[in-house]
Amino acid sequence: AFLGSDAIEFFPSWETLPFERVSPAVxxxxxxxxxxxxxxxxxxxxxxxxxxxxxxxxxxAPGSTTLEPIHIAVGSTLNIDALCEQLVHCGYRRETIVExxxxxxxxxxxxxxxxxxxxxxxxVDMWGDEIDRLxxxxxxxxxxxxDLATTLIFPARELLYVDGVKEKAxxxxxxxxxxxxxxxxxxxxxxxxxxESWLPWLTEHDELLTDHIGDDALIVMIEPRRMSDRANDLLxxxxxxxxxxxxxxxxxxxxxxxxxxxxxxxxxxxxx
Numbered sequence: 390a391f392l393g394s395d396a397i398e399f400f401p402s403w404e405t406l407p408f409e410r411v412s413p414a415v416x417x418x419x420x421x422x423x424x425x426x427x428x429x430x431x432x433x434x435x436x437x438x439x440x441x442x443x444x445x446x447x448x449x450a451p452g453s454t455t456l457e458p459i460h461i462a463v464g465s466t467l468n469i470d471a472l473c474e475q476l477v478h479c480g481y482r483r484e485t486i487v488e489x490x491x492x493x494x495x496x497x498x499x500x501x502x503x504x505x506x507x508x509x510x511x512x513v514d515m516w517g518d519e520i521d522r523l524x525x526x527x528x529x530x531x532x533x534x535x536d537l538a539t540t541l542i543f544p545a546r547e548l549l550y551v552d553g554v555k556e557k558a559x560x561x562x563x564x565x566x567x568x569x570x571x572x573x574x575x576x577x578x579x580x581x582x583x584x585e586s587w588l589p590w591l592t593e594h595d596e597l598l599t600d601h602i603g604d605d606a607l608i609v610m611i612e613p614r615r616m617s618d619r620a621n622d623l624l625x626x627x628x629x630x631x632x633x634x635x636x637x638x639x640x641x642x643x644x645x646x647x648x649x650x651x652x653x654x655x656x657x658x659x660x661x
Contacts, residue, residue: 410583419505452551480546491545589647
């Protein structure tokens with residue numbers, strides 16, 4: 390009400406449990422990546438970021454602090470094949486018709502994309518190597534509606550094949566043989582549901598949102614004691630899941646799994 394919607398970013402947490410073979414919602418992952426990008430925009434950075442305890446404790450994915458969105462603008466030149474490759478790299482699925490977030494389709498010189506953070510898909514109409522027209526279109530009848538001058542396409546996945554992710558997964562085939570199926574798929578660069586569950590094994594640094602907000606930022610915690618209790622419950626739940634799954638995966642239950650979330654004292658210590 391006071392700052393305007395553009396000044397506020399919501400940094401959501403994943404809706405999925407650790408080790409669950411289901412990916413978080415595309416909108417959730419796209420929103421997190423957009424927030425991380427906007428934080429690097431200087432004067433255009435959000436004035437306020439709202440995040441729950443779970444989101445604050447979750448480790449950031451490799452590349453989430455450096456990856457740039459795909460910028461598409463009318464009148465600019467674009468290699469349509471390169472665009473499709475870039476969309477796949479950003480976790481978008483190629484389909485015959487676009488119906489859901491995180492999908493794209495190509496028909497000759499036209500590329501339809503449903504951006505991860507948008508409420509409607511966009512249509513890129515090429516004339517040779519130049520973007521001739523950029524529009525919104527409706528899912529129900531696939532007809533173009535409003536014209537756009539420019540748009541930003543944020544990743545549809547939070548775990549992307551950057552910063553040595555594939556190489557790290559390849560080394561896990563030998564050191565953690567119980568997860569061979571997942572490590573091999575990740576080392577080959579495949580995109581599959583639930584791939585985000587393996588993020589703790591694939592990140593070299595335990596970076597949090599609060600590591601990137603700047604020294605001059607003001608952190609306001611609503612009911613810190615409740616936040617601390619929630620964080621401890623979350624870590625206990627993750628450890629219980631790990632122990633339960635260790636037996637079915639033929640892994641020593643006494644050897645700790647890498648966690649998706651950091652210890653509570655890291656969040657409340659002020660060392661960020």
